[in-house]
Amino acid sequence: MPKILISGYYGFNNIGDEAILKGLIEGVKRIFENVDIVVLSQYPDFTAKKHNVRSIKRTSIGDMFREMKDMDILVSGGGSLFQDVTSKRSIAYYLGIIWLAKRIFKKKVMIYSQGIGPVNKKYNRWMLRQILNSVDVINVRDEKSKLELQTIGVKKDILVTTDTVFGIKRPCLSKGKEVLTKMDRYKDKQYIGISVRPWKNNHDITREVAKLCGKIITELNHTPVLIPFHFHKDLKLMENIKKEVDELYRDKVVLMDEYLYVDEYLSLIGNMDIMVAMRLHGLIFSVLMGVYPVGISYDPKIQSFMHMMNRCDALDVEHINADILFEELKEAIKENSKNVEELEKSLDSFYSMIELQNQKLYELIKS
Structure with missing residues (x-):
């Protein structure tokens, strides 16, 4: 039975990263009938219970050493782990784990469906180049990430596929319907989901998204649903947005203030x-579920994903504007059937990419 140790940003209540882990685990279990999976997590009990795997504390060096001794492979899995914009220290942590696996324990390492960069500090770029040139397989989720690594000086072959979340089996709609029924006092409406995160210009985001909610209600006769993804970080911003909506129709805005899982x-x-x-x-979940995504970009990874679907650039958060977003929503509703058809084509492509990266993992473990 192969043993796989998985490293990533897990156990922090960020639903995107939890979905990455779910997609990775489901992918591994599709290629191996019997497998021992161990996940490094901030809250190991939570991770073990949610994903039916073993889990250890991500900062416990002793536990990490014990698991690395007899593992077959370290999978550095998903997300934007190798960047120094939102965190100055995390890149050193994730690269340090890879260094331990390769240099101390002489184990196989696969970089699995990573988004790379931006990496701005000279030392971080040097460290990334040195360590990634020593791993066995590098798999990134977009062409931009491949270019970033090549620019830094990584010479290894780089497999470009897509985000790990596309490895999740699409769930039925009944669970979500139950949540909406419980939260929405105005039943049987059509819904437009909105998910934003804290950023430098929080005041602008609050004002413009609140204005957008008003236009969705009064001009489109839809119900806006505010959905926090990194629950404890996003929820306060969502609450402020709802407070900013005109009191005449504020109660028609649904705020998802209940913690949900993937x-x-x-x-x-x-x-x-x-x-x-x-x-x-938020964009990836919508595509997986066949729902048309409208992006707001705070990071190059947003534009990169939009380009993978042959879409134009998303609106930059620095110039967030309710009127521009509303026009895009109106056009999307008008072209709904065409958009859904195009989404399914993109989804088929993403599914095939997922199987490609899982096959690469299988071959590496078996080699």
């Missing part, structure tokens, strides 16, 4: 007509 989030988004998202996995 399948519930996916099912909820599957009940939307359109999903407006600033977080990458």
